[in-house]
Amino acid sequence: MKSSAILSLGSLALSLAISGNVAAGPVWNAASCVASKTTPKTMDCKSAAPGPVYSAALSGWSAAGTANFAAADIKYYGGGLGVSAKGESGSPQHAIDNKGGTDAVLMYFDTNFALKQLSTGWINRDADVSILRYTGTAPLQLGASRVNNLLAVPGWELVGNYSTLTKSTPLNFNDTNKTASWWLVSAYNSAYNGVAASGALNNNNDYFKLNGFKGEVVPNEVPEPATWSLVGLALLGIGAARRKARLG
Known part of the structure; x- marks a missing residue:
């Protein structure tokens, strides 16, 4: 016995x-993000109570055609965070969209993080999304890459393409608990992995605003x-x- x-x-x-150690469930509300006072084109976000407070820095990026990613404006509008590339203005171009260029939000968390849920507060036409993570050891330089060669950079991985997001139901993904400090939430583009768009996934007609996100903190793997x-x-x-x- x-x-x-x-x-x-x-x-x-x-x-x-x-x-x-896995601490589940910190939630970020996009409405609480504020423009960074130190880094241009960046939003500083804190997770909502209750529980420990974690930080996330969000920056806007956009890549037109086969051009490199370039820093873009990111701002909270009615319905969520949107991205405006140089030369874009007005609705719906201030959304995260893939019309004329592929807009994306680069997220940096101050801990090892499994991003698992996105919510949208505004959608026009369609809302398909590509989600990637970066786990490389070299400093991240998104501006040195294009959509169609990003996955050739060591450390970048396409977590998945997801179609037809809705305002009423958050997108849940990453059931295998992939973690990273860097995540890229992009309007869908089939050029990330070179697989032609099919089914409900379409290029050039996706517009959405990011209203919130959540996941699981994994502070220690040892x-x-x-x-x-x-x-x-x-x-x-x-x-x-x-x-x-x-x-x-």
Whole structure:
């Protein structure tokens, strides 16, 4: 009976160590984001209460045709955050759209983050989205890349293309808990992965404003020292139980 109890403790400790620390559910409301006082064309956002407060910096980008991404204006309008490239003005061009150029919001979180949900507060015509993450070791330089060669840069990955977002239902994705500090939320473009648009996914007719986003914080992928102590005690307990079983 004691041996079983020790083995159960060992299994629990090992499970805690392997799973890591995951704090679920911080939520960002786009209406609470404010223009950065230090970085042009950037919004500073804080997660909503309750719970710990996390920071996110959002910048606007746009790439026309085969041109490189260029910094664009990002601003909160009625219904959510929109992006306006140079030369664009008025509705619907101040949305995140793919008409004339592909608009995107680059998100930087101050922790390792699994982005899992987006909500939209305004849509015109259609709302298809491409979501990517960057986990590379080199400094991120989005302005050195185009839509059709971004995935050739080490560290960039297309998380997925998602069609027909609605204002009434948030988009849930990333069930496999992929994490990164850098995420790119873009109007859909088939050139990211070179696969022709099909089905409900279409180029050139997507307009939406980002109203909020949420996910899971993963601050540590390596167990804390206290957790390692539990693992050590558990392994010692497993060894003692086996020795006792052999002697018995």
